[in-house]
Amino acid sequence: MSAVVVVRTGAANLASVAAALRRAGREARISASADDIAHGERLVLPGVGAFGEVAGRLDALGLRAALVERIASGRPTLAICLGLQLLAEASDESPGARGLGVIEATVTALPEGVRRPQLGWNRVAAGPGCRLLTDGTAYFANSFKLDAVPDGWRGATADHGGPFVAALERGAVLACQFHPELSGAWGQAIVERWLEVA
Amino acid sequence: MLLPRVIPCLDVRDGRVVKGVRFQGLRDAGDPVELAAAYAGQGADELVVLDVSATPEGRGHALEVVAAVRAVLPLPLTVGGGVREPDDAEALLAAGADKVAVNTAAVARPGLLDDLARRFGRQCTILALDAARSGDGWEVVVRSGRDRTGRDAIGWAAEAVDRGAGEILLTSWDRDGTGAGYDLELLAAMRRAVAVPIIASGGAARPLHMAQALAAGADAVLAATIFHDDRMSVSRLKAELAALGVEVRR
Numbered sequence: 001m002s003a004v005v006v007v008r009t010g011a012a013n014l015a016s017v018a019a020a021l022r023r024a025g026r027e028a029r030i031s032a033s034a035d036d037i038a039h040g041e042r043l044v045l046p047g048v049g050a051f052g053e054v055a056g057r058l059d060a061l062g063l064r065a066a067l068v069e070r071i072a073s074g075r076p077t078l079a080i081c082l083g084l085q086l087l088a089e090a091s092d093e094s095p096g097a098r099g100l101g102v103i104e105a106t107v108t109a110l111p112e113g114v115r116r117p118q119l120g121w122n123r124v125a126a127g128p129g130c131r132l133l134t135d136g137t138a139y140f141a142n143s144f145k146l147d148a149v150p151d152g153w154r155g156a157t158a159d160h161g162g163p164f165v166a167a168l169e170r171g172a173v174l175a176c177q178f179h180p181e182l183s184g185a186w187g188q189a190i191v192e193r194w195l196e197v198a
Numbered sequence: 199m200l201l202p203r204v205i206p207c208l209d210v211r212d213g214r215v216v217k218g219v220r221f222q223g224l225r226d227a228g229d230p231v232e233l234a235a236a237y238a239g240q241g242a243d244e245l246v247v248l249d250v251s252a253t254p255e256g257r258g259h260a261l262e263v264v265a266a267v268r269a270v271l272p273l274p275l276t277v278g279g280g281v282r283e284p285d286d287a288e289a290l291l292a293a294g295a296d297k298v299a300v301n302t303a304a305v306a307r308p309g310l311l312d313d314l315a316r317r318f319g320r321q322c323t324i325l326a327l328d329a330a331r332s333g334d335g336w337e338v339v340v341r342s343g344r345d346r347t348g349r350d351a352i353g354w355a356a357e358a359v360d361r362g363a364g365e366i367l368l369t370s371w372d373r374d375g376t377g378a379g380y381d382l383e384l385l386a387a388m389r390r391a392v393a394v395p396i397i398a399s400g401g402a403a404r405p406l407h408m409a410q411a412l413a414a415g416a417d418a419v420l421a422a423t424i425f426h427d428d429r430m431s432v433s434r435l436k437a438e439l440a441a442l443g444v445e446v447r448r
Contacts, residue, residue: 013291013294013295013296013322014292015265015268015291015292015293015294015295016268016275016294016296019268019269019271019294020272022269023269023272048318048319048321048322049318049319050319115200115393115394115395115417116393116394117320117321117364117365117394117395118200119321119364119365119394119395119417120200120201120202120203120243120395120417120418121200121201121203121243121447122199122200122201123199123201137201137447139243139244139273139274141274141296141321142321143320143321159199160199160200179274179296181272182272182273182274182296183272184238184272184273185272187272188272
């Protein structure tokens, strides 16, 4: 089995993602090469940091087209945390910055009056038709969120001052606002199901 | 709804877990990887590793410990101790930390918090604050309690959050290691001052202490001694918290 390509998006917790893959019996190859992103059998798009900064880095590395193409064509891809938000067109975190635009939506801030960042465990409810996602308790580390499951995707939701998108799936493409690699046995099982899905 | 976190803390020196009262009289408490795996299996919500090594050689061991703990831990890992520059934080993140805590170095140079938040994000930037009662309030103590700064702990936390701290790991210097319970007034005062999550630390000996801290405004409760001594497993602690009416991840 080939190594899972993990996109070097900058200062993300790549070691945690790599460790989760290794516990599932797979090696991680951390890469910022457009060729790996286009042709890797399985790819993880992790993300920690600011929307505009990471989107800008993807452009600077010439990775945008390869990422959009593989997600649009349904090749196995796991986007985590900011990785999910990058699928949107834009984010209130970084006005003017351009996301991958795979999802027609703008990322918004968690509401005033709740703990921000959301750093901790929250209940997740999987919507109808999910194959990779199940109900459970997930570890989140975010201040921004996607508001609604877009057309054509299955999704799971959670609540932090109102409902938000906890995760999305479409075929072999899985995007988690939470960190499956840090969400205990439940999160590890999600990673393992994604590694099996064709 | 966010669930409260139960966080075992490993104080690591030269690659081994140690424990002591008020950071003095350290004695061996086990292997960090074995303890991390055990706590994860018992239902811990997060793990904190604090490197209390006094020497550069010990610091080198700390990176190895973080990498070895990361390999077995499917939970968030916060690491602190000896972080003076963003590059120190980057080394810990590369070894497997998810969040980095800074204490003394941030008091000496508050701009470190801005630097860390800009480079790694607020969710990665944790202020560890040791507070000692002083007059009607609390003052910041640093260098493992050897130095009192005269600085107001609540005001410092508010400034740190403005600069980029995404969480406060708040240790009561007066209660640490005593088993007398967390300083609930300190927690309540901090809760009024900041909107970021607060991890209560220092003084826990019983599930009731943790329930009290959560009621006072903490988002997470940290303890070391009660877990290392096998006096209480994380799973039993969570069962007792649930019996006290606290909703926990089981």
